[in-house]
Amino acid sequence: MNDLHLALADYLNLRRSLGYKLRRQEKLLNQFIKSFLDTGAPTITTQHALTWACQPKNACNNWWSYRLSAVRAFANYLHATDPTVEVPSPDLLPWRAHRAIPYLYREDEIVELINAAGMLNSPLRAATYQTLIGLLTVTGMRVGEAINLDRQDFDARNGTLIIREAKFNKTRELPLHPTAVTALKRYLTCRSRVSCAARSEALFISPTGSRLLYCNVHWTFQRLVSQVTLTQRTGRCRPRIHDLRHAFAVNALLDAYRDGSDTQQRLTLLSTYLGHANPASSYWYLSAAPELLTKAAERLEYPRGERA
Numbered sequence: 001m002n003d004l005h006l007a008l009a010d011y012l013n014l015r016r017s018l019g020y021k022l023r024r025q026e027k028l029l030n031q032f033i034k035s036f037l038d039t040g041a042p043t044i045t046t047q048h049a050l051t052w053a054c055q056p057k058n059a060c061n062n063w064w065s066y067r068l069s070a071v072r073a074f075a076n077y078l079h080a081t082d083p084t085v086e087v088p089s090p091d092l093l094p095w096r097a098h099r100a101i102p103y104l105y106r107e108d109e110i111v112e113l114i115n116a117a118g119m120l121n122s123p124l125r126a127a128t129y130q131t132l133i134g135l136l137t138v139t140g141m142r143v144g145e146a147i148n149l150d151r152q153d154f155d156a157r158n159g160t161l162i163i164r165e166a167k168f169n170k171t172r173e174l175p176l177h178p179t180a181v182t183a184l185k186r187y188l189t190c191r192s193r194v195s196c197a198a199r200s201e202a203l204f205i206s207p208t209g210s211r212l213l214y215c216n217v218h219w220t221f222q223r224l225v226s227q228v229t230l231t232q233r234t235g236r237c238r239p240r241i242h243d244l245r246h247a248f249a250v251n252a253l254l255d256a257y258r259d260g261s262d263t264q265q266r267l268t269l270l271s272t273y274l275g276h277a278n279p280a281s282s283y284w285y286l287s288a289a290p291e292l293l294t295k296a297a298e299r300l301e302y303p304r305g306e307r308a
Contacts, residue, residue: 004033011077019169024214025070032071043084044075046092053093065093101237102246103230110137110244112228113221120220122207124194129220131187132204132212136241138180140248140274142166143241147212149203156185166275174273217241249274 008029015022035052036044053068068088078085105113110133117129132146145163153162159181161174176184184203191197196209204212221241230239249270256266 002037004037005030007078008033008074011074014077025073028067028070029074032067032074043082044078044086046086046088049075049086049088050092061093062096065095068093069095100240102250103237103239103243104250105137105239105243105247109228109230112230113224116224116227119227124190124197124205124207127187127190128204128206128212129224131183132217133221133244134183135180136244137248138177139174140245140252141174142245142275143217144214145275147202147204147214147217150201151188151203152201154184154188154203156181163275170275172272172275245274 008026012022012026032049032052036048039048041048049068049071053071054064055067072088072090075085075087079087114130114133117133118126120126120129135141136143136146139161141161141163145166148164149161153164155161159176159178161176162171163174164171166172191205194205194207194209196207197205198209200209200211202211206212206216218241225239252270253263253266255261256263
């Protein structure tokens, strides 16, 4: 391990002591260090950072900006003890904040994706992705939360999952529908037949017995999307695995409108279930689907009990 790797370890320890997780940044910075060392240059420059950040060539500007921001923070840390290290200016590759338009999956599309996952190249991998997609669909949990689950977080007797150290370091308990409990028990039975599974505490594992990585989950999901020929509806509305969470939230709100429930109360419960910091974080889901806007407008025009 060279001096840069030692410096990275110290940098990560310092930032994590302040509450940051930095899992993706750690992976990216290790990649940057390897790329920089291959150049044989004596010190990190802005050009080194830019050349590495603008990869791959067909990526979007925001991804380049994210990569550069990871290097910028690390370079700033290094510069404190080594003034020859250049810190990229914040004006380079500025972040253009925008929200993707959620792709709201239909039920038949979810079924197609799960069926396609069943055709993956090993029985364990197929079962893993079928169960993972199904669980994301019926709970709306974040992908990172699902792949961070340990076996002990699933309580089959009480039908619950414990989400630990999620966003904002929050922990919450999710009640599961009996069908979800059955699916998870079936997956654990399949998992137990694989010899490499015994050494992993992770609930969802790869064929090698290791915990799933987000980048691999994302890549596999996009491969499944292409196999079932789901197509993007606009330039900003394309099928993403995170949109399973959006679809769950929208359907929960639609159910409240359809059965005449108190939508504000339902939104408060939904916010807690999804792990949002407060209900305001869930409000933007109201604009995610035309049907939701229609139902909300009807509720304003005809309050409960006053429809003609």
